[in-house]
Amino acid sequence: MSNKPLSLEEQLKVNDLTVRFYTYEGIVKAVEKASLKIRKGETLGIVGETGSGKSVTALTILALTPSPGRVEDGNILFRKRDSSVIDILRMNEHQLLQIRGKEISMIFQEPNAALDPVCKVGEQITEAILAHRLREMVEKSIEVIKKEKDNEYDLWTRLETWTYKEMLNNPSDVRLKIIQKIPIIRDITKRRLRQVIRQEIVELLKLMEIPDPGRVIDAYPHELSGGMQQRIVIAIALACSPLLLIADEPTTNLDVTVQAQILDLINRLKEKFGSSIIYITHDMGVVAEISDRVAVMYAGSVVEVAPVKELFRNPLHPYTKGLLESIPRPGSPLKSIPGTVPNLVDPPSGCRFHPRCAYMMNKCKEIMPRLVKVSEDHYVACLLYEGESDD
Amino acid sequence: MSSNLRTYIARRLILLVPTLIGMTVLVFAITQLFDPIERAALYITEPRQARFVKEIIAKYGLDRPVYIQYFNWITQVIQGNLGWSQSLHMKVLDALVTRFPATAELAIYSTPLIILFGIYLGKLSAIKRNTVIDHASRVVAIIGWSLPSFWLGIVLLAIFYGGMGVFPPGRLSEWAEALVRSGEFKLYTGLYTIDALINLNFSVFLDAIYHLVLPVITLTTINVALIMRVMRSSMLEQLNKMYITAARARGLDEKTVIDRHATRNALIPVITLSGLLAAGMLSGVVITETVFEFKGVGYFAAHAATQLDIPAVLGFALFAGILFILANLIVDILYAYIDPRIRLG
Numbered sequence: 001m002s003n004k005p006l007s008l009e010e011q012l013k014v015n016d017l018t019v020r021f022y023t024y025e026g027i028v029k030a031v032e033k034a035s036l037k038i039r040k041g042e043t044l045g046i047v048g049e050t051g052s053g054k055s056v057t058a059l060t061i062l063a064l065t066p067s068p069g070r071v072e073d074g075n076i077l078f079r080k081r082d083s084s085v086i087d088i089l090r091m092n093e094h095q096l097l098q099i100r101g102k103e104i105s106m107i108f109q110e111p112n113a114a115l116d117p118v119c120k121v122g123e124q125i126t127e128a129i130l131a132h133r134l135r136e137m138v139e140k141s142i143e144v145i146k147k148e149k150d151n152e153y154d155l156w157t158r159l160e161t162w163t164y165k166e167m168l169n170n171p172s173d174v175r176l177k178i179i180q181k182i183p184i185i186r187d188i189t190k191r192r193l194r195q196v197i198r199q200e201i202v203e204l205l206k207l208m209e210i211p212d213p214g215r216v217i218d219a220y221p222h223e224l225s226g227g228m229q230q231r232i233v234i235a236i237a238l239a240c241s242p243l244l245l246i247a248d249e250p251t252t253n254l255d256v257t258v259q260a261q262i263l264d265l266i267n268r269l270k271e272k273f274g275s276s277i278i279y280i281t282h283d284m285g286v287v288a289e290i291s292d293r294v295a296v297m298y299a300g301s302v303v304e305v306a307p308v309k310e311l312f313r314n315p316l317h318p319y320t321k322g323l324l325e326s327i328p329r330p331g332s333p334l335k336s337i338p339g340t341v342p343n344l345v346d347p348p349s350g351c352r353f354h355p356r357c358a359y360m361m362n363k364c365k366e367i368m369p370r371l372v373k374v375s376e377d378h379y380v381a382c383l384l385y386e387g388e389s390d391d
Numbered sequence: 392m393s394s395n396l397r398t399y400i401a402r403r404l405i406l407l408v409p410t411l412i413g414m415t416v417l418v419f420a421i422t423q424l425f426d427p428i429e430r431a432a433l434y435i436t437e438p439r440q441a442r443f444v445k446e447i448i449a450k451y452g453l454d455r456p457v458y459i460q461y462f463n464w465i466t467q468v469i470q471g472n473l474g475w476s477q478s479l480h481m482k483v484l485d486a487l488v489t490r491f492p493a494t495a496e497l498a499i500y501s502t503p504l505i506i507l508f509g510i511y512l513g514k515l516s517a518i519k520r521n522t523v524i525d526h527a528s529r530v531v532a533i534i535g536w537s538l539p540s541f542w543l544g545i546v547l548l549a550i551f552y553g554g555m556g557v558f559p560p561g562r563l564s565e566w567a568e569a570l571v572r573s574g575e576f577k578l579y580t581g582l583y584t585i586d587a588l589i590n591l592n593f594s595v596f597l598d599a600i601y602h603l604v605l606p607v608i609t610l611t612t613i614n615v616a617l618i619m620r621v622m623r624s625s626m627l628e629q630l631n632k633m634y635i636t637a638a639r640a641r642g643l644d645e646k647t648v649i650d651r652h653a654t655r656n657a658l659i660p661v662i663t664l665s666g667l668l669a670a671g672m673l674s675g676v677v678i679t680e681t682v683f684e685f686k687g688v689g690y691f692a693a694h695a696a697t698q699l700d701i702p703a704v705l706g707f708a709l710f711a712g713i714l715f716i717l718a719n720l721i722v723d724i725l726y727a728y729i730d731p732r733i734r735l736g
């Protein structure tokens with residue numbers, strides 16, 4: 001899987017992504033030559049213990065690598081709605097604004113932390129809609145005015161209509177800009193736009209199976225339960241029907257019944273919106289339930305990728321085998337992988353898994369295995385399989 | 392929501408009563424350090440009463456149990472009798488009332504400047520962290536912070552007034568002073584800039600502003616670092632939060648992310664500090680008032696303290712106490728407006 005271009009059925013391809021954090025303790029080699037691909041409409045599960053680089057990879061796909069992180073190598077190819085292919089890592093800030101939230105969006109591990117505490121949830125959803133669907137909303141507002149029975153429009157309605165037409169045809173008009181700076185006038189001339197957006201949000205919240213959307217819109221995040229907060233975060237992410245949804249452990253911090261509801265919701269929304277999904281988790285059970293294919297990450301690299309059934313039936317990488325054996329099962333003793341996730345400032349040489357690997361060979365300490373194809377759609381990065389076949 | 396806010400404010404107002412009582416008890420406790428004859432001065436309102444110290448001690452029970460004394464004293468205070476100031480030869484309350492406008496005039500111009508500059512510089516520093524702009528503004532602020540105010544005041548006076556003959560000390564020029572004292576000019580607030588505007592007398596207004604320039608510059612230079620430091624670290628803290636990443640992830644431009652989300656959250660700790668700063672400025676800035684002959688409350692308090700004028704010092708303590716309590720009240724209400732989480736607690 002080197003720098004191959006996107007085939008038509010592929011939505012996103014991450015090639016040899018390398019991300020490092022320059023901290024006082026040293027250089028954290030958080031992601032090392034990680035490669036992934038997501039096909040259109042499929043759900044890719046990413047599993048791995050805490051610290052294996054899942055979140056950093058996810059955020060880097062949005063070009064939001066947290067500081068002091070730097071992308072050192074690799075590319076992230078993405079097929080946009082208009083079918084053109086871009087490299088996200090080579091976009092400027094302006095171009096990225098057209099990708100984030102519109103083509104790719106994200107839901108987070110802690111919904112409580114992902115919402116601005118001093119901003120009503122309705123406003124936060126509105127922001128997402130205004131950022132990418134302003135035109136559509138303004139057009140709808142004009143329609144609303146046209147449909148109103150009485151055609152004797154008062155002065156305000158005419159001003160409102162003028163404002164909308166100007167917003168569509170001539171957004172840089174000086175008069176428009178002045179009007180939008182005067183608080184009361186600004187509010188009056190956007191009355192229907194506000195109603196239209198509010199209606200849009202109510203519909204969106206209904207899709208999220210939120211009871212009493214009218215009340216929730218005006219609530220602050222802290223007034224909602226964790227499950228409701230996560231539904232809001234999902235609503236924000238889906239507000240512009242993105243092509244790719246990245247869910248970074250969206251149920252980890254919720255209690256078990258709510259977890260099941262959210263998982264269920266995401267599954268149903270996926271069918272409705274047809275988005276591709278990257279579902280990140282450290283829970284093998286969740287992966288089995290939600291993914292079409294699974295990528296296993298260890299210490300910053302993708303070590304195995306396979307369709308979900310294939311992975312559970314025929315795990316190849318020693319780490320994957322360990323993960324599967326550590327799933328709690330009634331009647332059999334819990335086995336956990338010996339050792340701990342390595343310190344990524346000074347990671348093990350060669351294969352980063354070698355200190356914990358039961359199959360370790362001498363060359364494992366020297367050679368970093370690359371992801372190779374072992375059978376149709378099944379890739380593994382382990383020297384045990386090197387040379388069997390190449391991509 | 393707004394009913395939430397209303398109950399919060401109501402609760403906060405009710406809390407005002409015990410706070411005020413607590414503050415007066417503390418001030419009263421100071422009086423217990425003095426013997427009854429000294430304490431009698433607190434109840435004198437005119438110099439000729441001084442002959443009747445014994446009677447006053449008896450009348451107010453200054454040799455009786457503490458709670459009775461407190462009750463008697465607080466009754467006087469509530470009636471506005473704060474005693475006689477020997478150092479100023481007038482009632483303490485009158486002294487405070489006549490001195491306060493000068494202080495207030497300094498405060499209403501410096502405090503907003505300090506807060507606005509502090510917030511602006513702190514925000515700029517945080518956004519441009521570790522760039523030349525960040526380092527430069529921090530260095531300048533720290534230099535301002537560490538300058539002694541009397542030194543800065545005197546240097547400014549020497550350069551502008553001494554060297555160039557502009558920006559003289561005092562609150563008004565002689566001609567304006569004379570006009571203000573004549574019956575033609577009506578005093579409403581005692582703040583000359585504001586009264587001049589009410590009187591529609593722009594030359595007095597400009598003269599008052601002319602005299603305010605240097606003391607306001609001094610106070611702003613020295614205090615801006617206070618707000619800036621808190622704003623910068625608060626902003627940096629907010630910019631690292633997940634909701635900021637989330638806001639960027641939904642496609643918001645950097646200006647919106649910073650202005651609508653990071654700044655609003657970052658302001659929360661700055662509000663407390665601004666409230667305390669405002670209260671501190673209103674309760675008098677001794678050195679600046681002295682250097683620029685802006686004879687306000689700070690000047691008066693310092694003078695009274697050096698003369699061991701106990702009623703005046705206590706009156707000043709009460710005054711400052713009330714200001715700080717009110718500032719805290721305003722801060723708490725502002726908090727509730729900005730941070731919805733507070734209204735629950």
Ligand SMILES: Nc1ncnc2c1ncn2[C@@H]1O[C@H](COP(=O)(O)OP(=O)(O)O)[C@@H](O)[C@H]1O
Nearest residue numbers: 021028030050051052053054055056066067344
């Ligand atoms: N802001 C940061 N500064 C320094 N190191 C970081 C930062 N964010 C993540 N890392 C490091 O990158 C590695 C991968 O982290 P992360 O992607 O969050 O793991 P995961 O999501 O799989 O639990 C970890 O070793 C972590 O310490």
Ligand code: SF4
Nearest residue numbers: 351354357364382383
């Ligand atoms: S490369 Fe070697 S150490 Fe790494 S997983 Fe394979 S066998 Fe184990």
Ligand SMILES: [Mg+2]
Nearest residue numbers: 054055248249
């Ligand atoms: Mg994570």
